[in-house]
Structure formats: C-alpha cells, structure tokens
Amino acid sequence: MKKKRIILISVVAVALVVCLALAITFIVLNVGAHRHRFGDWEIIKQPTCLEYGIERRTCKNCEVYEDRPAARLGHDFSEQNVCKRCQYEIPVTEGLYYTLSEESYAVSVGTLAGDVKEIYIPRYHEGKPVGSIAMNGFSGRAITAVHIPDGLKEIGNLAFSECEELTECSMSITATKIGNLAFNGCSSLKTIEIPPYATLGDNLFHDCAALNNVTIPQTVTQIGWGLFGGCTSLKTVSVGASISTIKSSMFEGCTALTDFTFADGITEIEANAFKDCTALSGLVVPKSLKKFGAACLQSCTSLDKITYAGTKKEWIAIQKELDWLANLDAAKDFHVYCTDGILNRWNVEISE
Ligand SMILES: [Zn+2]
Ligand SMILES: [Zn+2]
Numbered sequence: 131m132k133k134k135r136i137i138l139i140s141v142v143a144v145a146l147v148v149c150l151a152l153a154i155t156f157i158v159l160n161v162g163a164h165r166h167r168f169g170d171w172e173i174i175k176q177p178t179c180l181e182y183g184i185e186r187r188t189c190k191n192c193e194v195y196e197d198r199p200a201a202r203l204g205h206d207f208s209e210q211n212v213c214k215r216c217q218y219e220i221p222v223t224e225g226l227y228y229t230l231s232e233e234s235y236a237v238s239v240g241t242l243a244g245d246v247k248e249i250y251i252p253r254y255h256e257g258k259p260v261g262s263i264a265m266n267g268f269s270g271r272a273i274t275a276v277h278i279p280d281g282l283k284e285i286g287n288l289a290f291s292e293c294e295e296l297t298e299c300s301m302s303i304t305a306t307k308i309g310n311l312a313f314n315g316c317s318s319l320k321t322i323e324i325p326p327y328a329t330l331g332d333n334l335f336h337d338c339a340a341l342n343n344v345t346i347p348q349t350v351t352q353i354g355w356g357l358f359g360g361c362t363s364l365k366t367v368s369v370g371a372s373i374s375t376i377k378s379s380m381f382e383g384c385t386a387l388t389d390f391t392f393a394d395g396i397t398e399i400e401a402n403a404f405k406d407c408t409a410l411s412g413l414v415v416p417k418s419l420k421k422f423g424a425a426c427l428q429s430c431t432s433l434d435k436i437t438y439a440g441t442k443k444e445w446i447a448i449q450k451e452l453d454w455l456a457n458l459d460a461a462k463d464f465h466v467y468c469t470d471g472i473l474n475r476w477n478v479e480i481s482e
Contacts, residue, residue, distance in 0.1 A: 166194050179205045179216045201326055204280030204303035207253035220279060222252040234261030239268050253279040263289045278302045285312050294318060301325055310354060313338060324350060336360055346370055355379055362386060371395045376403045385409055392416055399426045408432060424451040434463045442468045446477050
C-alpha cells in the first residue's frame, strides 16, 4: 500500500516537472518569437515651436518599443507677428510688397534696401494674414536667407527660382502647396524641411546643385514630376511610403545618388525617373512594384545590382518599358537578386 502511494507521488511529481518544463519552454519561445502588439503612440518628449518631439509605442507583451518624431508645433503668431507660445517676434523686413486678394496678402520683393540679404516674411500685414508668396515673388534675387512664417499656406510657382545665393530657407510647417519650380536653380541651398501636408509642384528643386539631404515626410502624398532633377549633390533622400509612384524624371541627373531604397508600397517607377544617375550602384525593390517606365534606369552606368523582395517569376512578370535599362556599362555584371535565385539582365538564371 505504502509502495503504491510512493509510486503515485513519484508519477505525479514527474508529470508536474514535465508540465513545468513545457510551460517554461512555451513562454521562452513565445517571448522570443511573438508578434508584437503595440499600444497607442504616446508623447515622451514634447515638441516645441521649432523642435521635433518623440512619440513612442510599446509592445503590450514585452519591452520592445518603436519611436517616431512628433511634428514640431510651429509658431502661433498674433497680428503683431509675435508667437503666442514662445514670444518669438518676426523682425519683418522693410520694403516687401503686398497684394491683397480676398482676405489675405501675397508677398513679393519690393524695394529692398541694397544690403538686405536676409528676408523675414511677416505672418500678418496691416491686420490681415499673409497667406502666400507670390508667383515669381523673389525669383532671381541675390538673397541668402528667407524665413517663411508658420501659418503661411502657399508658395507660388517660381517663387525663389534662380536665387543662386540662397543658403537657408526656414519653411512654414503649415504650407499646403509649394508651386512648380519654386526653388529651381537655387544652387547654394543644401537642405530644406518639407512641410508634412504640402503638395509638391513639378521640378520643385530642379538644378539645386548643392542640395544633399532631403526627407519627404510620410504624410506627403502628392508630388510633381522632376522633383530633384539635376540635383548633382543629392546623396541621401528619404521618400515616405505614402508615395506610390516615383514620378517621371524625379531623380534624373542626380549624379551623386549612390543607392536608393524604395518604401514598400511603391507600384510604379515612371519614365526617366533615375536616368543618368551615374553613381547609382544598387537598388532595393519591393514586391509591390509593377512597372519600370521607359528609360527609367537609362545610363545608370554603375548599376550592377537590384535586390528584389519577390521570386524570379514575379520579377519577370514586372512590366518593363522600352530602354528601361539601357546604356549600362555594368550590364554584363548586372544581377537581380530574387528570393529564389539570381537573374542576369536577360532574365537568365546565373549561379555565383
Ligand atoms: Zn513584444
Ligand atoms: Zn513660437
């Protein structure tokens, strides 16, 4: 009787140990490999008028978190051009010219004093908002800096075109439209902040030869063609997932661009998009891409590698228009790395 009891206790004990071991293994495996379930974004660093903050969300089941920038607030100006939040006052430039249409002013250059190189645009003029920078408003002027106040909505076509000495442009975070060729030929401009909800016009930064670093925010959805055409210093550019098409001539002649990673969700690369990007050596292409437009990679003489997130069969099925990959010096070494093998430019499988 006693012996039976000992055996029973032993069996139960062993069963318990086995159960415990299984449970621990299950927990360990799950923590290691679970799909994170993130909570809501919370602000962990408050943005200010000028500085970005930080938002964070944390997994409900582990310690993993993700951060993203919290948009800066932008100044909130009174009719006296003083920020209600931080008390910054715009030192408004004398001699600007204002045209009233409906209830707001469009501003342009007027009779500036000869030595004025830095322009401060007011948010309000004679009690009414300054809503826009006029078409051609400052084009061709020898100005070095322009401060566009938060609150201003629109920058007209050609507004700063050929301002060859312009090195600094502080942008209105609330701008909703930046017109065609607005910064065309601003050959000294190195960087610029693109407002989060702006529509970007055609050839916006055409021939901005010094522009080297630009981020198109995730929230921008409409861009024109030829956005960075001829930006020969452009090395780093980040394009948000909200843009599904790389527009025609978007990077044409960007001879310093060495690599480019498309956001997942891109479906089309239009004609001439990367034409003459002679330093471009590699591209990472998502599975979402359905079409390479005509001449889109023409004369990319350094390009020898595309990393594709789909299979060989899916790569071959992508529509490729005339001369999409013409004039490659590296053609003989050009490889497409698919998930299930490597193809050359004639879709022949090769082994490495
Ligand atoms: Zn987790
Ligand atoms: Zn402020």
